[in-house]
Amino acid sequence: MTWGVLATGPAQIPTISVKARLKGGLLEFSISNAPEVGSLSFFPAEGDYVDEFQPAKTEKTGNQLLMKVPLKPKSKIPDTLSGLLVAEKPWDTSGHRALTITVALQPPSTSTSHLPLTFLFAFLGGLILNVMPCVFPILSLKALHLVQISGESRSAARWEGIAFGTGVLVSLLSLAGLLIALRASGHALGWGFQLQSPPVVWLLLSLLFALSLNLLGIFEFPVLFSGLAAKGSGQGWTGAFASGLLAVAVASPCTAPFMGVALAAAFALPALGTLLIFSSLAFGFALPVLLFSFFPFLLSFLPKPGAWMNTFKKVLSLPMFGAVLWLVWVAFRLSGSNGTPLILFGLIFLAVGLFQYGKAQRSYPPSPSLLWSGLGFILLASSIPALILKTATEPETPHHSSDRLSWSEEEVHRHLAAGRTVFIDFTAAWCLTCQVNERVTLSRPEVQSAFRDKNIAFLVADWTRRDPAITAALQKYGREGVPTYVILRPPDGSKPQLLPEIITPSIVLEALSR
Template identity: 45%
Template structure:
């Protein structure tokens, strides 16, 4: 449909130009075309190479053989039909193109001078001198307008056909440089396989060949989604490329493509036939090594312990070791059980995330917090823990108040991981982003390292007696400390109420508060029965069951997420691929940031560095375009963009300098002056 609309637009433009300019072929063009012959003489039955040198004006571009989502390459034909029996044109040979995304459409273009070579074959019966003229057509575009252009290209004095010719006598030496810009043919054929909505190509390429920012340009139109992220993997001396197929792609018997090896003219011309393609491989990345990613995941998990919803659980569980006395066996058993619970929860969450992505779901880290019912379950859990810490009732499993046990420690580990892993903090971004691209075994190793980091403080207390001896001795103060820990957990419950409104709407929050209030009343009754030494009656258990049924039946029907988004003093526009392309095409600097209401790091950064008067003033002076991607609720477009940037979740901050330069990922923890300094530097430059 895009291509059809483009042709309609081109036709209308052509009609307007023809009406206004009868001599359109002679009109000035935005891309100047010149025809050059490598040699002026050729033997009968031989071939001479022609060059079409295209020189775009500033801001204009031409197109490759397959222009991508929109555009048109060069069309060349002999002007005199009587010459066709004597001369025939071969396939046009293009240099390696560039990628250009305009309003969400991926184009394969040339923004500077480029030369297209074309072989001209001469019939064996031909003889004499022939002045030759060709009609050429192409499309010249900027990021806002496209103009169909044409020219009459003349070879004067023409081509001389004679038997005893020596092409080296008058050969144009510039052709050596122009041929060097063409993609080199790959001597060994590649293979491809279609796997659902993916096209996978195995390219024989020695592992020693350096590759930096590769891109595969598919010559066959309508086969792939050009703007979709491309994935590159290494399997020994094979480079595996994974592309997303286009909807209703036609059958594919053979595949032609150009593999760009780096940001520049280096490329390989590939021909692929159906055949085996390795299922796995190591993702091609210039990023950190696996060892560094494992360390990042470990440190990221360690920092999760200071989150307000995790610290009360961890601190009280740590104090249970002090109550346990000097029993090394008991302390170590609790430490190992707690670690097992944490790591099991992290591995289960990671496996679910990878399985959903393998099934085609656009999800990322903390995807569970985009589901209203998961938020509801977390809120009821936070209310229950807050009530326990406040002393409304005693909850011996997982052992917050009484002497610990391995079973209680294991349950505590599950609980701590469940409430902590939705967060993304420093060190975690690279590790979790890589986990979405690495093979399953390596990805699961990263999730395990995250869990180990989260469990590490309690594990250290369990196995290092010197650390346990530094813990305060049991006493009456522990009851007061427990009560104090109810404050951050209660604040967590309040934050979850706000998040529930953001993901589920006001009626969802009202129904959830009704259920939470009922749970709180029942927990208070249970606590009263515990203090009086009574056992829970059947009616109390029935009340809990009724609340559970109410939770299952009432809440899903009330989900209606609000449409409004948060206001910003930066006048941020909602993120979309087209908005980003438009912002970059304007030549202004662009600040793109992704956030979510459940992301604590995001909110801290927004308060400390983004939503500041100093930042607003600097952005206004530098005329910065601000785009905001809200990932509070599931958004496949945002998830795809995050994945393409190597990020598993939020926050993500990208600065695009003025003039359309490459984007720069900023740190996940922003300093107050960072954005203002970037804007000021842009203005002075």
């Protein structure tokens, strides 16, 4: 099942998501975020497949409308449905009752016949996620942790592997469950939605900043999150479980190859199917650690534990600090000008607090004054999310180069009507894969020249902050997250061409030359 969005309509009307499918000989429309408009009728722009002599039935559940449209026998249903949704009552205060929609249609049999392939895609996506740039700092910690457990018993290594996998599974299923619940209540959300919230980005930023200072030896938390300093299996599995939680938190803004199709299919299925697909994703993501934990001979390829690990931990702080700088930039983009000083002061308070806490850990006897002063600064830093929510301003619209335009459905239709091919870059500041694709591929001179020479309109859909219109457009093209790259060709863009999540100059140039 795929999603569509209102192609045209009064500006006062909010973006409405429309899902279409064939079920039991009926054409079924599911409409989210709809106001009280009474019964609905559908009038197709093309084709003769609606049975006009049988009325459509409209049901309302919460803020969702379900319309069942009878079809003529043996009629041919187009892959893309275009037409008018006419309501009994106006959609808005201006009195508009008719809305133009364009929505892709997929028969219900696809979701079941392709289910094994969807599970495979989810598994492969989770496996590839281990080497994505956003996961690199945590991958480094996992590698160091594997070296350490090589000196433990086989039983301890297995329990740590199981604990890490459990942390990954619990985290991903919790994220999927929250997303299912929010979408059911009418919120237009997709993969990575939590990083569209400034407080969530701040919490992740402060956590990675604390881990960076921990790797430098400023302070120690032997049990929580890293699991690097734990010697006993009783502490090691706790750290491994928390490492799994942290790995998913950092990986959530990434979309690896195969994941786009799997995530789109996951949220088109009932809740149980969604959770099963996310379980496959979790298994693929946790598989490398599980293999090293259950097959000790694989650890023989890694160096033996020793004093070099302390130096290596300090080296690993560099990519971790790189992730911190990236999240600082994301936080600035999300919180606006008023949030910038709060973020800087929050990091200073956190650094001072952890430094004081570390001094208290190293002093003998332990100094209560150092301990309490450290905790005081940490508490000050913990108040930053509430302050950001209270003072955050709408950030400035990101500046695009002269040959790039901000995306909107109106802009898409304008260029298609003028006979221009449209390239849409669905991106976000918190999506590291998007940033890598931008620098490695889309910013290359030969790629930019191809856009100019072929007179292709380059539209940027910035999903850094929550935007229901962009969410609906992603769902229209069968995707649930970024990066997503779509090529639409005139006259109407009815056959969108989707590029893979990771693109190279040759992939883009070949797609543009078709």
